[in-house]
Amino acid sequence: MFAKFNSFTIKMKKILGKLILRLMGWKIKLQGDVNDLDRCVLVVAPHTHNMDYVLGNLAYWSLGKPLKIIIKDTHTKAWYGGIVKALGGIGINRRQKNNLVEFVVNKFNKENFSLVITPEGTRNWVSSWRKGFYHMALKAKVPLVLASGDFKRKTILIGYKIPYEKLVSQSYEETMLEIQNYLTENDIQPKVPENWNPKIF
Secondary structure: OHHHHHHHHHHHHHHHHHHHHHHHOOEEEEOOOHHHHHOEEEEEOOOOOOHHHHHHHHHHHHHOOOEEEEEEHHHHOOOOHHHHHHOOEEEEOHHHHHHHHHHHHHHHHHOOOEEEEOOOOOOOOOOOOOOHHHHHHHHHOOOEEEEEEEOOOOEEEEEEEEOHHHHHHOOHHHHHHHHHHHHHHOOOOOOOHHHOOOOOO
């Protein structure tokens, strides 16, 4: 019964995701194998506005893929917590933040999903990215997959993969340079340009 309900929910999300994006005038440009989205750390950048989260969810709905995001457990425990969890929210308390990488690894050991991480850590301008996303992928032995919302062209770019094997073979600096070059070459235009620093490390 649960499997049938889950399958129905996925189908409904796909229909809604595609419909809403179409009505908003947005399209998805897949830049790799859609199955890479089943199990990865999804690096979302630039992140300058809450609309990035909305578009990301709609994109994943339309692709029929499982999406999760780490948030404060006050949201998952609130009266609206069921909705937050249904949208992929994983609640953590302040004490878990010190062991966030291990927390994520344990989650990946139990199930397959895309974990959304915004390395900027804020919607405001930052001088460099946080490194947590990189260590999560390494310890969980999953690839990094890139996703961006290009507000100039109303296009969601998603799917560029940096495989786990490549992460192990190259340095953190080389990985960051690869991501930076990708974002530059695709000329990503964020919602709030003044909040975006393209020099990510």
